Amino acid sequence: FRLVVLVSGSGTNLQALLDAASDDAYGATVVAVGADRDDIEGLARAGRAGVPTFVERVGDHSTREEWDESLAERIAGHRPDLVVSAGFMKILGPRVLAAFPVVNTHPALLPSFPGAHAVRDALAYGVRVTGCTVHLVDAGVDTGPVIAQEAVPVREGDDEESLHERIKTVERGLLVEMVGRMAREGWTTTGRTVRLGTARA
Numbered sequence: 359f360r361l362v363v364l365v366s367g368s369g370t371n372l373q374a375l376l377d378a379a380s381d382d383a384y385g386a387t388v389v390a391v392g393a394d395r396d397d398i399e400g401l402a403r404a405g406r407a408g409v410p411t412f413v414e415r416v417g418d419h420s421t422r423e424e425w426d427e428s429l430a431e432r433i434a435g436h437r438p439d440l441v442v443s444a445g446f447m448k449i450l451g452p453r454v455l456a457a458f459p460v461v462n463t464h465p466a467l468l469p470s471f472p473g474a475h476a477v478r479d480a481l482a483y484g485v486r487v488t489g490c491t492v493h494l495v496d497a498g499v500d501t502g503p504v505i506a507q508e509a510v511p512v513r514e515g516d517d518e519e520s521l522h523e524r525i526k527t528v529e530r531g532l533l534v535e536m537v538g539r540m541a542r543e544g545w546t547t548t549g550r551t552v553r554l555g556t557a558r559a
């Protein structure tokens with residue numbers, strides 16, 4: 359079961375997938391890592407694991423559509439069964455979404471706090487509980503069907519970094535668990551419901 363993982367930053371979620379995939383029993387391998395920018399730790403992590411990488415910068419293309427098409431072609435070259443967006447900070451376009459199933463991990467309990475500043479927004483709101491969401495990606499921003507969620511408490515004195523770090527320790531485990539189950543068991547989506555395990559014949 360072939361995974362292409364998309365990253366934009368430190369890549370600790372990617373690292374968790376790379377570590378899990380090193381055990382054959384996990385049932386999935388990371389065949390390539392894609393990014394929207396160079397010189398990020400996520401690409402270095404892939405390099406250290408001997409996993410091929412590619413970079414598709416929006417700025418290298420005259421239009422967003424061209425970037426979308428080029429990204430779809432780069433991903434297709436690795437023949438993924440599933441694309442995992444793990445801290446990828448661009449909205450994926452219709453060509454990518456039409457070509458592959460994509461799973462995303464988000465550091466909040468969607469539909470609360472969608473978008474690129476989920477942890478900051480949760481802190482600013484003053485919630486006592488936040489968490490992380492693993493979901494299928496649809497054309498919206500963090501709006502796809504939920505696969506799994508886990509709550510994380512906000513603590514006195516938390517700042518964005520301390521809270522995000524606490525979320526990420528939970529998030530990495532949830533992402534690894536759900537991607538592994540999707541690889542081993544398959545999944546079906548009916549409306550907004552994602553069921554693991556292949557549909558009963």
Ligand code: GRF
Pocket residue numbers: 365366367368369370371372400444445446463464465526529
């Ligand atoms: C994760 O919390 C992800 O949900 C969010 O950005 C963070 C990426 O962390 N979109 P990393 O790059 O996997 O360390």
